[in-house]
Amino acid sequence: MALDQLNNYAKFFGFILKYYNSEVVKSTTGSAFSDLENEETSDDTYNQKPEELVEDLKKMGPAYIKLGQLLSTRPDLLPENYLHALANLQDDVEAIPYEEVSRIFEEEIGVPVKKAFVEFDRTPLANASIGQVHKALLHSGRVVAVKIQRPGIRKAIIEDLDTLKKMAELAVKHSTAAKNYSLDQIIEELRYILLNELDYQKEQQNLLTLKENLKKYKLLEIPSPVAEYSSSKVLTMDFIEGKKITSLGKLKKIETDFNPVIDELVESYMKQIIVDGFAHADPHPGNIHLTSDDKIALMDLGMVAKFSPKLQEKIMMLLIGMSKKDSDEITEALLEISDYDPHKTDLKSFRRNINRLVMNSTSTNAEDMETGKVLLQMNRIAAEEGIKLAVELNILGKILLNLDQIVAVLTPKYDLQQAIRRFMDEMVSKKMKQELKPENAYGFLLDNKKLVENLPSRLNKITENLANNELELKINAIDEDRLTDGFQKVANRITSGLIIAAMIIGASLLMRIPTTYTFLGYGILPSIFLLIAIGLGLFLVYNILFKDRNSF
Template identity: 30%
Template structure:
């Protein structure tokens, strides 16, 4: 067996291998003793990018930009392709930003997602044999003679296992790691050189952002890591009938070869094919946004590269993820704070939002937020518009860039992938629907999570929303209920059961007191507010359904909760 055999006989993930983590110091040391490699790579980058810029400027000088726009768009794609994986990744990110890139260039950059030149077939089959210790013929009953798709990291073959399963076989491009290593070294050097010329709050973390990108890129070229990510992702979405994750075949997976279940579907941008099978593309996009929010706010484990080449619509209406190389993890506190910030934004609570920015690291912990509040209100208030649907990240990006020059905002390195993920999702959706608003979908989801109060953290955030300056805010509860019902996914009866259980618990003592005070504030019973709430929810509460919920709640009630109920009337 080859020394590169990394799969155990039981088909489980290997315990050892050649996987390497990104280490900028080790890379700098490597490059320091190989200056000729660094110089040649820098010259290559300058030659290709400089040539493109020169040709573009000549078009402008000769006043033929409009005439040559298609040629120049193809020129840019070809330039990035020649420069390899690192620059292709940049092009892929730009391909989802119709707000930044004109349409002609966008059409060409989209081709970087899965229409790249393949590498030699014999080389690919040699990599399979080297990594798995067996020839392709020994592993697969059938394998396509040529790749059916080529991407930045590798190319994909369609195959059939000897056991009959139809699979996709991803084979990594040769000599990928050395080129990426040089590119990251040069990017880090450029970031450190440029940073002093930028405002401190913009340039401060440039090298950290490069390091974050480098760490994820090194993880992405480790197919063992991608396979593990896919299984974690599948576990998180095991109860979600709208999301499909392909199965991993560990026995036929190595550091540079990944065998996974074949997915028959359509790229999200292929709206004609999607509609032809009776599926609404906008509904699939909505699934993508909701699943993205679940990743960020529930699971904390999120896909950081959701471009159209990685997402497919299935004929049964589901959406499939097929690439899990670039993922990241959020801690509980960050998830909670992100959820709270969405609510604070919608409620225009800019003071609390500024506190969220501090908690997330966009502002230093000792920053005086008082002078920042009016600026936030101006920028975010304008971006919000009169309706939730008027908000989008494109607008925020434009407005916030100006704010960063005047106030000590900075983008924490750990948020570069989150922002990329959100902007990529929104950019894809805007390509299909110019009227799309990510927050219009996001807020009902966040409102539902808060109303369900499924965890102590979510219940704390609910209290922050409903109680301000020691007073219960009826209009906020009314607003949350109205918005939470807009997508039809809120089942109020289980939510009401959870709410009643919480209200009767020791943890809910403070909320009980506030509700009682709110009901009797200013020496009058607030029946109008209660009536408006009832008008919102009454259709959900049919008599037989109410009885079922009440009976289930009574069965679960404890003696402590009975005491709480008895003390409710005393406001204790």
């Protein structure tokens, strides 16, 4: 085993030993949010402060920082104060020196920074765990943002991911809580996210795709990439001047009517999720900027979510159900995109708990509404009942959780549920139109062409078998094993009854034969046979009356 691997394991186990018996872990696997009442938790409740966990994750490395960011949007796993502390992992890492930035740019693009740009700000605009951003000016006069990936970050992250993957697989094998919360899937999701974020060419394509999909929304801005100055480790794109949503002053919020822009933002996300199946998956307040002309800029498309057509339909049903507070519709939508054993899962308990959760979410105002958190709490309820919801639902919960925060900051009285209902009608119409596109219609025609071609021969075969009395119907609705066992049990009972009857008759006949060895005037041997037959008969009657009844 390599020295780097040993160091990774030592680092990981040191972290686990510190937090294994902490109250944070106990609350994660125990009762946090179990009654949906204990929303507030004091820092003094735990033997490790939230800030201490944040610092420890920073020391662990970039993969653990990203894991912390992922956990910061999981209220089904962590208490409220820890979620806020982990959210601070977004922007607090050491800057890459300018000399290193210049070297990476020239290696990747093949042109020195001084020749590529008229101006290049040596002080970074932002630092992140994977890279940092600089403002620059092209010779064409176009102002751009240049994102540079940290040197050696790919190797370090992949090594940490390998360690986390092995430990998660081990935990799932030996821990019920880890299995219920699909710890291995959380790590797999983290791996997928990070490997995509490490490839800036994918982010470049994501920018182009989202910009095309949202071109009708005039109050939303998505930066365009500069292809000639972009690679897998360098991404150059339009610089959009703006402020983070969270840094707006109270006066600005009071003086400006943000309802139109929030309408577009909410509708655009409904379109991304339900119509396009391609969504900006990380709309946390740090990635959403408000421009000087009061437009919203969607930044950082390293993380995107993709939803299959089938999943889009179920999510649409789920969101409609949530907007109407229809717990039955919500439960059905959840179960249709989940994996569970109907013989072992208590569906009544699941329905009851989902209904309680929905009924407790009474507010419609954005400042109190927590659509994303409610969806993530549904994931917790499902885990406790042994139901594995689709991983994409967790991503959807994360998107909605961040969207809740943005809407609440800009328009605290915004009725998000009403907005979802209003936009959903339009989304359904768009979804239908998308399915009627020529390429989709062509696939439908091909399927029906095959049906029409095969129908005559199949009908001919059916009528021929019917005429020859050879038509067979195979039905899988019956449990064949249980039915066979039942028949075998009946046959055994009949056979046993016949043997017992034969023993009684035989013993009775033997009693009529004179013998020197008697008991109460009857022969000893036939008396023994008679007693054995009576005992077996009583045992058989007991089994029929009590055992067989409990078997069905």
